[in-house]
Amino acid sequence: MGRLNRSRKRRDEMNKIKKARYEKKELIRLKKTLGLIDADGNEIIKDITDVAEVKTSKELKREAKSKEEQELIYEHEENQEQGQQVATLNENTGKEHVYNSKTLKDQYGNYPPWFKNRKTAKRLRKKQHSQKKNFKQAWTTVNVPL
Incomplete structure (x- = not known):
């Protein structure tokens, strides 16, 4: 038997909302672990370049x-x-x-x-x-x- 598309659509919509909410929390948690944010949520370091060196795929291939x-x-x-x-x-x-x-x-x-x-x-x-x-x-x- 097939599933009802209507309930699946509702579930997908709710999951999108939940995912967006959890992404914000996860981003804050990641910034805290990297030391970009203190416990109160104030930004300590504004540029990620101070923490990590960002390289493109072309640069990695050249190396x-x-x-x-x-x-x-x-x-x-x-x-x-x-x-x-x-x-x-x-x-x-x-x-x-x-x-x-x-x-x-x-x-x-x-x-x-x-x-x-x-x-x-x-x-x-x-x-x-x-x-x-x-x-x-x-x-x-x-x-x-x-």
């Missing part, structure tokens, strides 16, 4: 981009440094592998058995992109094909 750029630059510089040679013996084959501590590759160009390709594929793509010939700082990971 994230700059962090990614810094990571790329750091990885590029890190790759330029020479790593240490670490020799390990493979128990299954009996061959000795000499791994580079920076690139994690052995003398044959292979990664160690614990190295998971799926997990680190994104990081490797970023690293390879940063090593390209015409790498520019403005050109960031947003445009890198994943």
